[in-house]
Structures are given as C-alpha cells and as structure tokens.
Amino acid sequence: MTDSQIFSSIANELNLKPKQVSSVANFLDDGATVPFLARYRQEATGGLDEEQIRSVRDKLEFHRTLEDRKKTILKTIDEQDKLTDELKEQITACSDLNTLEDLYLPYKPKRRTKGDMAKEKGLEPLAELIWEQEIEQGDPTEHAAKFVDEEQEVASAEEAMDGALDIVAEWINESVDVREKLRDIFQEHAVVKTEKNPAVEERTNFEDYYEFSSKAKFLKPYQILAINRGERENVLFVNVELWEEVTLENIDNIVITNDMSIFTPHLQDAVEDAYKRLLFPSLERELRNNLTERADAHAIETFATNLANLLMQPPLDHKVVMGIDPAYKSGCKVAVVDETGKYLEGTTTYPTPPQKKVAEAEEVFAGYIDKYNVNLIAIGNGTASRETEQIVANFIQKRKEKHPDEELNYMIVNEAGASVYSASKVAAEEFPDLEAAQRGNISIARRVLDPLAELVKIDPKSIGVGLYQHDVNQNQLAQSLDDVVESCVNQVGINLNTASAPLLSHISGLSRRVAKNIVKRRETEGTFSTREQIKDISGVGEFRFQQAAGFMRIPESSNPLDNTAIHPESYEAAEKLCNLFSIDISNLKEQHEAISKKLNNIDKTQISEQIGVGIPTLELIIENLQKPGRDPRESLPKPVLREDVMKMEDLSTGQTLEGTVRNVVDFGAFVDIGVKQDGLLHISNMANRKVEDPHDIVAVGDIINVEIVSLDLERGRIGLSIK
Template identity: 80%
Template structure:
C-alpha cells in the first residue's frame, strides 16, 4: 500500500478529508508537535483538534508498521521460493494484522512439527489425496498401504494414515477461512470461567471470581483486569470454554467440500485433531490477549481522563500555604511556602499516635502560622491523614475561640507521588540541603498553589488516579500519559521567568536539555524581557523557536503580545488588527470591556483577509486581545476549603453534604466528604437514567452536592447518591 493509499484509508477510517491527513502527516514527519498543529496550523489541518491529530498520528504509525511487516513477510516467503502472484496480492491488500499473520502462518519459520516429520517420510501425497476429497471409490486403507515403508519408519497402513493426517491437521490450522470461522465463534460464544485455586486458604480481593463464568464478549474491562491479576497471583484458575461439538461441526462445514470422498471420516479426525491440538490453544491465547488489550485501553483512557482533570485543577493563587505530610511513628512533616512556592521553613511534629504530642505540635504550628501569616493548610491524604485532619480542624477552631479573626482553612490534597518526587533528582537539585523526608511536604503545599506546575515533576504513573495502572501495557500507558501532560501544559502555557525545568521540558518543541539551558540562562542573566531572547538559548534554532514560542508567557515584556497565546509569527497581523479598530496595545490589560465590544458582529472572513491570516488565526488573536494572559483553569471550580471535620458517627442516612471527587473508576467515584473514609458514589446512583460511563457525569476535582444512602460504620463504608 502506498503512502497515498494509506492517507485515503485513514481519512475514510476517521471520517476526514485526505488533504487533512496529508497535511498532518507532513507536519508530524517534519517534527511538529500536536499542540502546535492544533493551535497554530488550523488553516492547514482544516481545524483539527489535538485528539483528532493524535488519532491521525496513531493511525499513521499503525499502517506504516503494517506496511513494514508486509515487506518482511514478502521477503521471507520470496526467499523460500513460495511467493505466488495471488499470495502477494493478498498480502499487499491486507488491512489488518491478524489476517496478515494468518496468511504468513504456513510459511513462518517454526520448530519441526509432526507434519514436517510426516512429510520427510514421504506421506504428503497421501495427505494431498485426503485434502482434495476427489477420491470417491476404494478403501482408505488400501491407499495408505501404498505408503508403507518399513525401513523409512512407516511400518503399517495405520502409521501412514496417522502421519498423513498430521499433515492435513496443520493445513487445516493454517487455513485463513478456518481460522476466521473459529475466530468468529470465539468472539460470539467463548465463555471465560474462573475458579479459586484450592491451595489459597486466606481471604483475598478476588472472591467474586472464585466460581464465576461469563461470555467473553460481556466481560467489562475492570473484570478482565481483575481476572488477569488473580490468575497472575495464582489465586484464580482461568479457562476458556466452547461447545466443542457444535464448533467442530462448523469447522467441518468449511473443510469438507465433498462428503462422497472415501476420506471424509479421516478428514473429520484431522479437523478434531487440528482444533484441539493447534487451533483452540492458538485462538484461546489470541482471545485472552484481545480482551487484555481492550481492558488495557479502557484503563489507560480512564487514567488519562482522571489525570487531565487533576492536572487542570485551578490554582489557588496568592496564598501562603503550609503543607503537611502526615504519618504516625515518624511524625508529620511540615513545610511553609510563600505565594510563589518558595520554601520558607519546615519541621516535624508528632500530634498523631503513638506519640500524641498534640499540645507541643500545636505550639509549633501556631508559631509558624503567625510568623508567616499562613492562610491555608494542605494535608496529604495518605497514612494518618484523617488523624492529622482532626488535629488541624481542632487547632483552627481553638484559634477562632481565642479571638483570631484571620481567615485560615485547610484542605485534603492528593499526595500520590510525593514520596517519588522527594527522592527524585529534581527534588535533590531543588533542595540539596534537605533530607528526602522533608521534600514531600513541600510538594504537597505547592500542589495547592499550582497543581500542574508541581505534578509534572512526577512520573504520571505515580499519580494515583488510575485503575490497575501497573497491570496494563506500560509503553502504551506512558505514551498516553505523556500526551495528556503535553496537552495540559501547552493548553495553559508557562511563565518563562518562573517555570521549573520539568515544566518547561513539556512545552512544545523543547527537550530536557533545552529546558535546563533556559533555567541556566535565567539564573545567569536574570529574567527574560521578550520572546525573541529564547533564540539565544543553546539548542534553540528557528524550528524549535517556532514550535515553542507561542506557549511561553513573559509578563515582564514591553510587548503585551509576549504575554498571550498569539504566536510571534502573527504579531504583524495582530498589530494590523489593532490599528484597524483603534486598539492601544499598551493598554490591553485595562481596556478589556472596550476590546470585547469592538469585535462584536464583525465579518471575520473580510477582516482575516485584510490582515493576511485565516479565520482560525484571527479568532485566536481576538480571544487573546480580549483576555491577555488568560489561564484556561481560572473559570473551573476552586478546591473546597474546610475549617472543621466530621466523624463517621456524625453521619446519617439521608444527610445532604458536599464532597470532592478524588478518583473516577468504571463502577463509580470515590468522594472526599470530610470524614476519615471516602464515600462511594456508585454509577447506579449518579442519575435517574442508565449511565454507561461515570466520566459523562463528573470529573476528578468536581465539588458535588451528595446524599448519604447507606452507612456501614463497622466496615467504614459510605454509599452516596448525587443530588440535583
């Protein structure tokens, strides 16, 4: 298949125009990034968004890989001198990997088989007689007797027939039509049955699958992943079952073309042998692999969606924050950071068991609050989180009782990955004088000020918003999560004068080395004053500048456009637009209302032509003139702040309260409602209709109004429903 044919096929598969696919392919091949194409090349791509461009990218990768595989297969068959024009046409026109591998199966190098050994004994002509089904008179044994060779290890007619049938069984196994038929049967009728390993005596998390069966096509992704893990941990035995009698009849229908053949009974025996010895094990593995791939893809998408929502949580600007990394025996690590995230001071206190030094801890914390005018306390949600929350809530209430009128709140922060960060090279470089244990609390505090800027320092897989994330295809997971981080960072943009190296490294076109060079240049020469100075960085040529510049903000620049998402290549057009409508660029930040009104009802086609750009670029310029330096996160719900805490015993069925979504999974969402245990909002309680995907209803970070529908104090379980 030529590149042109691939482009047409992808356009058909994704319901796009061929020229859109060609344009994206050319840009990607030249090294352009997805965020750059989605924002600054809409005219060329026909307005494709990031998701659509990534779909094109993934399809391109698949079809190019498929074409490479075809070349390898054709070369292999040709070297065996077995490539016919008909087979070559079939291989070249093949559009899926399974069929391609089926076509290659008869020619694929493999260990010597029973059929190979039978061929060496000269039994292929007998196998050919059986396979062609053209012999309708005589006795099979008489034909087999012609191949008896006592010196050649074929002592009897029976052994001759047995060897010939081994050859036929392999031909049946290698038949594309047979494999397609059986594949369809597996897809429609295969049953997955699981049972407990009798050697397992203790209770496990897999009790739902101790005696379980379901059609493979009805299994949900989380069930597949649970079954796989149970099998891997040797807790479950897993089998695939089919109704063999009916299945064999359907394969017979494909293989047996003339029942008058005297070899029909032998052919039926070969079908059964091929099915049980070769076909079933092969397609069983294929089915299990396909189920796993389907479950992996779903789990990866769930993780990616949750991660995107977590990264895009709105920052709580201009607050002095105290971060607490809770613990029992080793104490609670405390860090205070200023409005910019600069570390001010840290220590360790022991308000939780076994020490229970609450009075001493309160003195230390109150002193830090007063000294640095702390406005918000961020508590990690790990071990001892709720005990620490109880202590902080009481401390806040005691301060209020003593007459403190200063606003002081706390919130629970997802601390997943904080320990990974604290031991990382990035953390060591940021805080070389601090022990690892004293760095995680800084990360917790900074996650409040700007979740995105802090969380990009951590391997996305360590951020706990996934489902079986350690079980799925790790390469695919990494690629998907990298896409999410890249998308979020570039959607928000970065302040070139404050961004960390990890944050900069995710900007379109930049590498870790270039990001490090930017930090070095900043430290040696001070703040950047204009975007053009990026060109001075070692490793930044014209192309890299083109890819990155639009995603960087310089609030200190004398050119207000440097603090917008308007690309430098469009500055001239932006200035023409401002001149057309008498807009003073120097007053972008103070004349917002006037600028918003001036563009109402304009003919965008005409104006775009006047300033020499396409309509999408004009719309981008107008949006950024109206809202210079806009953060897309600013209109989202701010995190919920608290001053007091409830106990499980304070709850009652029917009670209505607010909660924050911590994680969204297939069967519902886990909600922080301010007690020790997160509540479960089951998918069945999300709406007065059937909900297929919880992400349709809510996202990580959402603040919801909920009703308690069930309570189990002994097991610490809280059931919730969504209130209108």
Template identity: 45%
Template sequence: MTGASDSIVQAIAASLQLKALQVTHTVDLLASGNTVPFIARYRKERTGGLHEEHIRAIQERYTYATELEARKATILEAIDAAGKLTDELRARITRCASKQELEDLYLPYRPKRRTKASIARDKGLEPLATAIFADARLADLDAAARPYVDPELGVATPQEALEGAGHILAERIADDADIRQWVRKRLWEQGTLVTKLKRGAVDAAGKYADYYDFSQAISKLPSHQILALNRAEREGVIAVTLEAPIAEALEFIQRRIAPQTSPAVSTLLRTVCQDAYERLLHPSLTSEVRADLTAQAEEVAIAIFAKNLRTILMAPPLKGKVVLGIDPGLRTGSKLAVLDATGKLLAHATIYPHPPRQDVTGAAQTMLALIAQHRVEVLAIGNGTGRREVEQFLTAHVLPHAPHVQREIVDEDGASVYSASRLAQEEFPDLDVTVRGAISIARRLQDPLAELVKIEPQALGVGQYQHDVNAKRLQTALDQVVESSVNSVGVDVNTASAMLLRYVSGIGPTLAHNIVAHRDRHGPFHSRMQLLDVPKLGEKAFQQAAGFLRVPESADPLDNSWVHPEQYDLVARMARTLGVSVAELMGHPDRLAHLEARAFVDEEAGVGVATVQDILEELQKPERDPRAAAEHFAYHPDVADITDLKPGMVLAGKVTNITAFGAFVDIGVHRDGLVHISELAPTFVKDPHSVVSINATVRVKVLAVDVARQRISLSIRQAGASSG
C-alpha cells in the same frame, strides 16, 4: 505522497469522518517535526481546525497503516522467495486491512518449530495428505497409504501413514485463514470464559473469591473484570479456560475442506478436524482472544487513567496566596512549610500537638507566629493519616485566633514519592524528606499542574489496574496527557521547573535543563526572543515552543499571551488600524469589536480567518487560564473514622478516582468509599466520566460499611445531585 500513502490517507479520512486533505496536511506537518499541541493551536488553516484528539488519532492510524504496509512487503518477499506466491495470494495480502488478517494469511508459510506435521513431512507423507485433500472420495485409504509405508522412515503400517497424513491435514486446517477467521468470530460471539479455584491456591483475604467458580460470555466481560481475572491467574489463584460450542465448528471445517467425501475419508476427516480444532485451533485462538481481551481492557484502563490524570492536572490553581502546607503526623509531629505566592519557601517547622508529646500550646504558638509573620492566607492540609486530628487541633487552638485564614484539604497521593526523589533532593538538599512533603502539599494547592508533573503519574492513585497494563502504552498515553495539559495552560519561563518545561511543545529534557541553567546564570528572561540565546535552542524549537512560554516581565505584552511571535506584526497592524498601541488594544473588547477578522487574512502567509479570530479572542482576555476557579470544601466534622459511619448517613465527599465500574469518594475517614456505576445517577450510566469528574464535590449516602474488610459502599443516586 505515494500511491500506498494516498490509499492510507483515504482510509483514515473515511474512518475518522474527515476530509482527505485534512489528513494529508496533518501527516505532512507531523512528518516535518511539528508537535501535536503546536499543530492544534497554530496551524488550524492547514488542518481545518482539528483538535488534538483528531491529530493524535491520525498520527496513530497512519503509523499503524505504514507498519502494515511494511509488513505486507516483508511477507510478500518471504513467500515469493519460497516459490509459493500466487496472484490470488498476492491480491489477498495486498487487500489486508488489519495486521491480524495479514498474519492469518502468512501463517501457512511462516517457518515453524518442529511439530507433528513437520515430523510427518520428514517421513515423506505430504503427498499422501495432498492426495486425500485432492480426492476426498477415495474408497480405499489403506491402499492409498500402502506406498508410503517405510520402516526406515518410521512408517511401519498404512495406519501410521494415515495418522501422519492426518497431522499434516490438521495443520493445514489450523493454518487456513478463512477457517481461523470463522472460528475466531464464533469464539467472540459464543465463547464463555470460565474460571476455577486452583487446588492448593492461597487467597487468605478472599480477594478473588468472586472468581473461584465463575463464568461469563466473552462478549459481556467488562474491562476491569478481565484485568482482575488476569491478576488472579498470574498470582496462581485461579485457572482460566475459554469454552465454545464445538459441534458447529467441526461441521463448518469439514464442509469447508471437503464438501463431498467417501465414508472412509469422512471418518478420517472427522478425526482430523477434531484434532485440528482441539489441539491446534482452539488453543491458538484462545491465546489470541485472551490477548485481544487484555489489550481492549488495557485500552479502557489507560483511557480512564488518562482522563483522570487530565482532570487532576487541570485542577484550579490558588493564585496569589501565601500558603502554609501541613504534612500531618502524630507521633513524629506535623511538618509545616510556608510558601509565598510564587511557591518560594519562606519558613518551615515541626509541631507536636498530639501524643506522646502533646505540646498543644507550643504547636499553636508556632503556627500563629508563622501565620502572623508571613501573612499566611490559606492552610493546605494533606489528607493522609493524622489529618482529622490536625483539623481538630486547628479548629480548637489556631483558627479562633486567625479567623481570616482559609483551610483546604489537599490530596497527598504521591507526595512522599516526590519528597524522596532526586528532583526534591536537588531542589531542597538541606531539608528533611517530610518537610519536602509539606512543601509539595502547599504547592499542589497553589498550582497543581506545576507540582504534579514532578511525580510519576502512576503514584497519583487515579488509575484502574494501572500496574497490570502494558507499561509502554500507559507511559505514552500519560505523557501525551501531561504534554497536552501543560501546553493548554502555558508556562511562565521565569518560574517553571525543568520538569514542567520539558513538557512544553518543542522543548524536551535537554532544552528544559538548558533554559533553567541560562536563567540561573543570567537572570530572568525579558522577552521571548531572548530564548534564542539558550544553548541548542534553535529556530525550529523556538517556533514550536514560543507561543506556549510566557514572559510576564517582558516590555512587549504579547510575550505574556497566546499570540505566537509569527503574528506579532499582524497584531501591530491591528493596533495601527485603530490608532492605539498594542498594550492599549489588549484587554479592551470595545476597541477590538471595531476590527473585522477578514480584513487581516493573508492566505499566502497561512493566516486565515481561524487564526485571526483566535488572535482577537486572545487579545480580549490575554491572561486567561483555562482552569476553573478553586472552590472550598470541608468534610463532616463528626465523621473521622470508618467506625463513625452508619448506613443512611448523607455526607459531602470528593471524587478521588474514576474506574469503569464506578467512582471512589473521599469522605474523610482515611478510606475511600465506592459508588458503584449503578449508584451514580438515577438513569443508566455507560461511562462514569459522563456524570462525575475527579476532584468534584458530591453528596453521597452511605449504603453499607464493612469494617473488617475496610469497604464502604456509597450512593450518589440516593443522596441527590452533586454539589460541584
């Protein structure tokens, strides 16, 4: 690695409290085309056991640092070409640790559009500005300015010459890196964000009423408030300004540029400093600070979305059950879809137990026939409009005749998006959109991860202002979450959709399509090695993907485990040591207990104690799923609508979304209630994720109900502890 790279590695190691060698090896592994999931699981010896979060942090910081170094080189070259590069400036640029600091230093040399200062330079007034800077004790400014009077250049009087020189000085002040850093720091420490209702603004629902006359210290603005203010401003409802004490700033600037001045120069510089601050510095830094505030708020919002997304993707699957999915509907009927334990569609129908048809008898007969014919074990009911009526129908007319059938409520956010998508059309070209919705609801219960990867995360309703943040940064973060989730669970190569396969380490969209096409053409895979027959799936892709792809049908039990094919020989050696087969070794902790990890270490092959211990752990429980077991949940039977709610009620609910300001809970009334962060726990809560998680079952107390605005205020703190 180069000297610059060495310094970058040292800086990253220090910032993340890691060893430099861990950073170096991680960077090298990434540069060699290894994926983050592969490195985290199968290259622990190289990284010192780093988790995905550390590897991604190294990746991001190394990218930032290399971009910074490249920008430094570009700026040094540009300033040098202009003949303005001094040794001191070169040293300051070389030492820069942030892009902001670097751009501050470059600002005086950056090509500018036409400004008051550039116009003054065109009039030949730069030498006058330089003279005033060089000798701030000039007693007679008029005399100093007189030689620069030139009517042909548009300078008619000494006063006009001084005014033009003042514009040049103001720009120099605004471009001074040290002054910008000082004023920026004070703005962050002492600045206040102020909003006012715009004249003639329309906010009929009073959505932004809290911000019609609002002020808050910049340092105390929460992330969700920043994004809300941005949205209100963007919609033309409010005007936003940044206010800060000006006197201290002007005093610092004048002291910085000319500690000792003559009375005449002092008067001029006071005017110049005020102009520099009000016309140039404050507007520029206001834009910069607001951009930074937005970036920080977006970072929080994206992190919250990512956490929430991971929680729903890693929700427990309901394995080995025949499920009947119900997409509730009233006037248009409820769509039914029966799926076998693998998610294959067995039958579908539509029932009309509600007005206007109100065919209760026919609906019950249809459902009971499907339940009996296909041995349905679980009903998956979408939680949208009509759910409560469907539940009442089931309770009265179906479940008494099928008491063995379990009933589950499924969040259907995004199901309509999937059912109308090209992917759903390709999968079920002959089915109605609503039937596809019922299929999706059933599959979400059977395997949330496999089904939810088919839907854009933004459609899942688990974000905070997700439509107000940088789309590219959001997509990158969410893709990483999906990739991490898929690879932490593993994928059955013979049943996975192309959408699921594309997130497997080393696969991507093209190879995912090729795997499915090969499977359709030649039948199921019978071993991991057979993956090499897939077009364009070479040795590198196989190395990255094999450990995450399961082949339950394989004769080799290791093909249905986390053990990577690189280590199959090692496992065979373990089995020979005990005189048993690999199959007889797997799932037998008593036998595995006789194996000493260090006896199988092979440093030359990159197999250390960490890898051997991982293998031994996997051999104990080869089919383990990191997702927890599913739990049953039911709403209060007497609460169906927001009008049924009364303050003081204590109800069971399910957390549907978590934001920086609290958590939203579904209590079965078609409108989620808000548990403000102050009502989450009896003690102070900084991060709502520390006390609740998406899909968690909680007990909540109803604090207030606003039917007109469809708002429900809830409390976990006043209702007792969560129940799951």
C-alpha cells in the same frame, strides 16, 4: 499501500478529508507537535483539534507498522521461492494484522512439527489424497498401505495414515478460512470461567471471581484486568470454553467439501486433532490477548481522563501554605511555602500515635502561622491523614477563639506520588540540603498553589487516579499520559521566568536539555524580557522557537503580546488589527470592555484578508486581545476549604454534603466528603437514567453536592447519590 492510499484509508476511518490527513502527516514527519498544530496551524489542518490530530498520528503509526510487516513477510516468503502472484496480492491488500499473520503462518519459520516429521517420511502425497477428497470408492487402508516403508520407519498402513493426518491437521490449522471462522466463533460464543486455586487459603481481593463465568464479549474491562491479575498472582485458574461439538461442525463445513470421499471420517479426525492441539490453544491466546488489549485501552483512557482533570485543577492564588505529610511513628513532616511556592521552613512533629505530642505540634503550627502569615494548611491524604486532620481542625477552632478575624483553613490534598517525587533526581536538584523525607511535604503544599506545575514533576503512573495502571501495557500508558501532560501544559501556557525545568520540558518543541538551559540562563543572566531571547538558548533554533514560543508567557515583557497565546509569527497581523480598530496594544487589560465592543460582530472574512491571516488565526488573536494572560483554569470551581472535621458517626442517611471527586472508575466515583473514608457514588446513583460512562457526569476535582444513601460503620463504607 502508498502514502496517498494510507491517507485515504485513514480519512475514511476517521471521517476526515485525505488532504487533512496528508497535511497532519507531513507536519508530524517534519517534527511538529500536536499542540502546535492544533493551535497555530488550523488553516492547514482544516481546524482539527488535538484529539483528532492524535487519532491521525496513531492511525499513521498503525498503517506504517502494517506496511513494514507486509514487506518483511513478502521478503521472507520470496526467499523461500513460494511467493505466488495470488498470495502477494492477498498480503498487499490485507488491512488486518490477524489476517496478515494467518496468511504468513504456513511460511513462518517454526520448530520441527509432527507434520514435518511425516513429510520427511514421504507421507505428503497421502496427505494430499486425503485433502483433495476426490476418491469416492475403495478402502482408505489400501491407499495408506502403499506408503509403508521400513527404511522411513513407517511400519504399517495405520502409521502411514496417522502421519498423513498430522500433515492435514497442520493444513487445517493454517487455513485462513478456518481461522477466520473460528475467530468469529470465539468472539461471539467463548465463555471465560474462573475458579479459586484450592491451594490459596487466606482471603484475597478476588473473591468475586472464585466461581465466575461470563461470555467473553460481555466482560467489563475492570473484570478482565482483575481476572488477569488474579491469574498472575496464582489465586485464580482461568479457562476459556466453547461448545466443542458445534464448533467442530463449523470447521467440518469448511474443510470437508465432498461428503462421499472415502477419507471423510479421517478428515473429521484431523479436524478434531487440529482444533484441540493447534487451533484452540492459538485462538484462546489470541482471545485473551484481545480482551486484555481492550481492557488496557479502556483503563488507559480512564486514567488519562482523570489525569487531565486533576492537572487542570484551578490554582489557589495568594496563599501561604503549610503542607503536612502525615504519618504515625516517623512523625508528620511540616513545610511552609510562600505564594510563589518558595520553600521557607520545615520540621517534623509527632502529634499522632504512638507519640501523641499534640501540644508540641500545635506550638510549631502556631509559630509558623505567626512568622509567615500562613492562611492555608494542606494535609496529605495518606497514612494518618484523618488523625492529623482532626488535630489540625481542633487547632484551628482553638486559634479562632483568640484570632476571630484570621483567615485560616485547611484542605485535604491527594498526596499520591509525593514520596516518589521526594526520592527523585528532580527533588534532589531542587532541595539538595534537605533529606528525602522533608521534600514530600513541600510537594503537598505546592500542589495547592499550582497542581499542574507540581504534578508534572512526578511520573504520571504514580499520581493515583487510575485503575490497574501497573497491569496495563506500559508503553501505551506512557504514550497516553505523556499526551495528557503535554496537552494540559500547553493549554495553560507557562511563565517563562518562573517555570521549573520539568514544567518547561513539556512545552511544545522543548527537550529536557533545552529546559535546563533556559533555567540556567535565568539564574545567570536574570529574567527574560522578550520571547525573542529564547532563540539565544543553546539548542533552540528557528524550528524549536516556532514550536514553543506561543506557549510561553512573559508578564514582564514590554510587548503585551508576549504574555498572550498569540504566536510571534502573528504579531504583525495583531498590530494591524489593533490599528484598524484604534486599540492601544500597550494597554490591553484596561481596555477589555472596549476591545470586546469593537471586535464583536466584525466581518471576519473581510478582516482576515485585510490583515493577512486565516479566520482561525484571527479568532485566536481576538480572543487573546480580549483576555491577555488568561489562565483557562480560572473559571473552574476552587477546592473545598474546611475549618472543622466530621466523623463517620456524625453522618446519617439522607444528609446532604459538599464533596470533592477524588477518582472516577467504571462503576462510579470516589468522593471526599470530609470524613475518614471516601464515599462511593455508584454509577446507578448518578442520574435518573442509565449512565454508560461516569465521566459523562463527574470528573476528578469536581465539587459536588451529594446525599448519603447508605452507611456501614463497621466496614467504613458510605454510599452516595446525586440523583
């Protein structure tokens, strides 16, 4: 396929125009990033958003990979002098990888087979007689007897027939029609059965699958991933089953074209042999692989959605935070950071078992609060979290008796990945004088101030909002999560004068090396005062500047546009617009209401022509003139802050509480309601209707009111509802 044919094919698949696909492809081939295209090239792409552009990108990659594979296959078959015009046309027109590999199968280099050995013995002509099915009278044995040859080690007519049928079985296996029919049967009727490995005696997490059976097409993604893991850990035996008799009849209907042929019974034998020895194992593997790919895609999508919602949690401004990384024997690590996230001081306390030095810990807490005016305590949600929470809650209650007007709360913070960060190169560069154990608590404290800025320092797979994330295709997972991080960082934008190198490295067009160069420049020459100064950084040329500039903010700049999402290439147009409507560009924030009145209900077509930009760019300029420096996370609900703690024993069915959604999975959501155990909001309790996808109802970080519908104190289980 030519590029234009590929563009047309993708346009049909995604319900777009070929021109849109062509435009995106050309930009991506030139190195443009998805966020840049979605925000600053809407005129060229026809208004495509990030999701649509990434879909085009992924389809392009698939089609180009398919075309490369076709070229390799055509070259290989041609080198064997077996490439006919008909076969070339079939391969060239193929749009499916499975069918393409089926076409290639007869010509694919492989190990010496039973059929190959039979051909070496001169039995291929007999196989052709059987395959052609033209002889309707006589004895098949007489035809086979003609191929008896002691020199070729064919001792009898029966051996000749067996060898010929080995060849026929391979032809059946290589038949595109047979494989396509059998593939359809597998997809529609295959049953996946699992059973416990008798050698496993201890309890496992796979008890639901000890005696399990389901049609493959009805398997849920989480079931597929659980079965795969159980098999990998040798806890489960997994089998795929089909109704063999009916399946063989379907293959017979394709292979046997003349029931009157004297070779029909032998062909039926060859069909059964091909099915059991070659086709079934091959298509069973293919089915399992397809199921895994489907489950992987779903799990990756779920993880990506959860990660996006977590990264976009609103920052808490104007808080001096004391972060606590809870533990038992090794003690609770404590760190204080100021409103900007700067580390002030830290130590280790031992209030939890076995030491139980609560009074000493409270003395440390009080000292830090008095010294630094701490007004929020952030507690990691890992080991010893609830014991630490109880200690902190008691401490706050006692302190409020002496300081009734003091603002002091605590919150539970998802600490997933804090230990990964603490041992990372990034953490070592940030805090070279601290031990690794004293860095995780800083990460916990900073996550409150700006979740996005802190979490981008951690491998997304370690952030803990996925399901079976270590079991899925790691390359696809990494690509998807990188897309999410890139999207979130560029959607928010970054302060060029405060952002860390890891945060800067996710800005459109910037590499890790350039990000480090920006930080070095800040440290040696001071803060940036204009966006144009980015061009002075080593590694930043005109193209990289074009990709990155619009996503950087400089609040200190003398040009207010440098603190907006308006791209420098549109500054002239923005100034023209301001002149048209008498807007003082040097004082945007104070004119918010006036600007809104002046720019509401304008003739966008006329104005866009006057200032020389397209309507999408005009709309972007207007939005940012009205809200310069706006953080899209500002409008989201802030995290729940607490002063006291509850125990499960304090709960009762029918009780209504406020909670924070911690994770969303296929069967529901886990919600922190302020007790030791997160409650499960099952998908069946999300609405008075059938909910197909929990993400349609809740998202990670949502603050929701829930009703307790079930309690199991012994197993620590809480059932919730929002109906």
